[in-house]
Amino acid sequence: MQVDHLIQKIGKRGKYRRFSYETLVFFCFFLLDIVTGVLAIYYQGWYDLFWMKLPKTYEPTKYENDIYALWERTNSLKPKNRGGEGSYSIVIPPPNANAGLHMGQELTVALEDIAIRYHRMKGQATLLVPGADHAGFETWVVYEKMLNKQGKTRFDFSREELYSQVWDFVQKNKTNFEIQLRAMGVSCDWSRFTFTLDDKVVKTAYSSFKKMWDDKLIYRGERLVNFCTFHGTSFSDIEVIHKEISGHLWHIKYPLTDGSGSIVVATTRPETILGDTAVAVNPADKRYKNFVGKTIKLPLTNREIPIIADDFVDQKFGTGAVKVTPAHDPNDFDIAARHDLPMITVISHEGNITSQAPEAYRGLSVAKARKAVLKDLESLNLLEKTTQHKHSVGHCYKCDTIIQPLLRDQWFVNMKPLAEVAIKALNDKKIAFLPSVKRQQCIEYLRNIRDWNISRQIAWGIPIPAFQNIDQPDDWIYDERVGEETIELSGKTYRRDPDVFDTWFSSGQWPFVTMGYPDSLDFDEFYPLSLMETGGEILYQWVCRMIMLGLYITGEVPFDKVYIHGYVMASDGSKMSKSVGNVVDPMPVIQQYGSDALRMGIIAGRSPAVNRGYDVRKIEDARNFCNKLWNVARFIEDKAGTKAMFGQKPVPKNSADRWLLSRLQQSNRQISKFLDDYRFAEAYELLYHLLWDDFADWYIEASKIQANDSVLAYGLETILKLAHPFAPFVTEAIWQTMNGAGDKEPLIVSNWPAETAAKYAEAREFEEIKTIVEEIRFICANLKLKNVSLFHSGDEFIARNADLIKNLAKLDKIQISQKEDGLRLTSSSRVCWLDVDQQKAQEFVRQLETKQIQQGIVVKMLKDRLKNKAYVQNAPAKVIDQTKRQLADAQALYQKIANEHKRFRSK
RNA sequence: GGGCUCAUAGCUCAGUUGGCUAGAGCACCUGCUUUACACGCAGGGGGUCCUAGGUUCGAGUCCUAGUGGGCCCACCA
Secondary structure: OHHHHHHHHHHHHHOOOOOOHHHHHHHHHHHHHHHHHHHHHHOHHHHHHHHOOOOOOOOHHHHHHHHHHHHHHOOOOOOOOOOOOOOEEEEOOOOEOOOOOOHHHHHHHHHHHHHHHHHHHOOOOEEEEOEEEOOHHHHHHHHHHHHHHOOOOHHHOOHHHHHHHHHHHHHHHHHHHHHHHHHOOOOOOHHHOEEOOOHHHHHHHHHHHHHHHHOOOEEEEEEEEEEEOOOOEEEOHHHEEEEEEEEEEEEEEEEEOOOOOEEEEEEOOHHHHHHOOEEEEOOOOHHHOOOOOOEEEOOOOOOEEEEEEOOOOOOOOOOOEEEEOOOOOHHHHHHHHHHOOOOOOOEOOOOEEOOOOOHHHOOOEHHHHHHHHHHHHHHOOOEEEEEEEEEEEEEEOOOOOEOEEEEEEEEEEOOHHHHHHHHHHHHOOOOEEEOOHHHHHHHHHHHOOOOEEOEEOOOOOOEOOEEEEOOOOOOEEEOOOOOOOEEEEOOEEEEEOOOEEOHHHHHOOHHHHHOOOOOOHHHHHHOOEOEEEEEHHHHHHHHHHHHHHHHHHHOOOOEOEEEEEOOEEOOOOOOOOOOOOOOOOHHHHHHHHOHHHHHHHHHOOOOOOOOEEOOHHHHHHHHHHHHHHHHHHHHHHHHHOOOOOOOOOOOOOOHHHHHHHHHHHHHHHHHHHHHHOOOHHHHHHHHHHHHHHHHHHHHHHHHOOOOOHHHHHHHHHHHHHHHOOOOHHHHHHHHHHHOOOOOOOOHHHOOOOOOOOOOHHHHHHHHHHHHHHHHHHHHHHHHOOOOOEEEEOOOHHHHHOHHHHHHHOOOOEEEEOOOOOOEEOOOOOOOEEEOOOHHHHHOOHHHHHHHHHHHHHHHHHHHHHHHOHHHHHHOOHHHHHHHHHHHHHHHHHHHHHHHHHHHHHOO
């Protein structure tokens, strides 16, 4: 750098003249260097400002906050160009308000923001809506854990107290992830931020509930629900985790009442005997033909229960006879409904045996009751045998407690009518899916859908607006006065349902809630959303429900396209999990490598729905990419200056200029196409090579020999724009620094580069130069040559581009010569040779040999292909033409190599 | 039990209606104090595209079966 340079210069002279004037200057600079060095550590910006505009390496942390603030200050995150054609909108899947953002969310917002920035630059009215999810049960679990740490439980507080405490807890975390979303560079419109407990959300949830209520889609019923006895709440079916458990199958003898024998049933849950109300066999089962209609005396109880016949029973399983416990098994519940059997609840919501069971077992836990029941059966000699049995058992997805199917009065949504409409929309391809297989998966789910239990027995959530007549339990009314414990209505007293909605009931309405349904400009313009981008784990819980509710409430599909991304796994391919401790937090990574680097690193090489490990090397690659861009900008700043650089038409003057324009045009086309098709990783890779290979390694190197400021600036401007969706911060930082005063619009709202008129043919000349240079580099590296000369016998092309070739290939000189005794180049049609002495050149013969053999194989392969009649007959003309061209090229090359090879051997 | 998905260089992965003489980054090897960048420059080596069949003029790409990872769904007592 400048200081070091001066020190070197002055220092050398000072060596001989101590205490001279120069020595003094030297020390002054030396001191200054120390001072600036120290300052550099504390305040890099000042140092940079003093010596140069753009510092040597890009340091993201220095710019990112300011850049984001600039976008907010300039209102760049709000939709512009409204009212025109082709608006573009996305809603961020609202992160849970109870924790920081994880890598999966980084991926989510990275993909969404790339799409948003691209469409914004294309000039569309563009909207990305941020939000936060109260995440009912999820947050509840986190909060309850915190309470427990303080030695308290949920029973210490009233429902209202709990609600307000959780509210405060969530507010804190909400700010936290608002900061994080900004750090991730997400260009969302903060003025439209929506929390799932905001008034408008609650209002919409209520009006939807009311509509369903009126349409008779809501019913209250005592059904079996999946109940976690630890958390004291019920779950929907898809929230239950089924696990393979290796347990036992107990065969139990049930004596017939008439004393004529017994029937043996097999069960995995012997404690449920206490609640049996029948034994069922298959009507076609000959073994039990005479049993049907008889009764048995249920062991351990004094009850007499019937033996019934039902098709559900599988003759091949167990003994072919099933005990029926309607209150604690979904299948048995169905059987009971068919046969009008009583239901006896023997397990309580706390997971203990109830008073409906014989006294001996009352109050015991399920596990203890099982032991006791087995012991008693054994002593009565009723336990016939015990076998090992693998079966799947539902568990609470948070605490791993075994889920008990329990009878409970709950609100249910009749899903069939909603699902049918959704299935039709999906079959009609009203929504596109990436990857496309997800459509079928959704349809399958919807076809087999079961009614949705939307009641949750927790304090944190949207209260269900329903009240029950205290004198008449069947009398339920809809009322939104949920702040009241009881209400009076025409002389009757009604008590509020203490339950809250399942979180997904409100978030299932997210697309239209956030757009201000039913009457707002946003709703008119931005609904349906352009894209719904999320992880595959909530395809059913969220995506399918949004489709159903969107269609039901608004009459339209809620979004045009669904993009499902894969998971960000740990680097060893396993799942990231807090308990394993292999979670990578995005925030420190942003600190270390920069927000842009994390964004590009996380999307690199990813296709939809494919899980991939987190790979720090990809982040490093991306960091290097940012730095490359930075240094390209520094170079151009140095070369072309900073005044009025951008926004001007490029004026090509030489072959490199024309080549670059053609490369920019092609890349622009391809990157745009990839982004249109949501192929983010491929667009990024193309961009990477455009900057690194084409622009930096070739064009900038060439421009050191023959500079053209207008094309340099145009190239940088175009690449900054193409790169902006992928690297928003560094591109904007460069744009802001180089684009002069702040009166110009920020890059974020600038226009996507228009296609330049560039003809590919014009680019051919530089391609040939590249080929020649590459061959010379190869030969020189191989023979360890330096400063060789290139001779030609007056070739016009070589002569015209001599300067370029000489410098790019690091030659000593290029001259005309008549005697051809060096090493002739074989990759180009130009006749030229390197001035290499014969002995040295001979070393290259082996290389030539290999090359000739390889080329010979290629020629033969292409020839054989064309000789094949079937190929010529069947392959399309285009492919055959291509082969012919390939063969001609290959043969020409082969000939050159062979000639050169022969020339050497003959010497 | 049903369904989906992945298997390509040492590692992580691209490779979209079959046309491939199979690519990228990292890692590796050889040279570079070439003043935009060592987060760099130049050059290089490295692959029976999981296995076995099949369709085709042609298969990494399509079909069938198998092997091994991952995921989802399911009420099997």
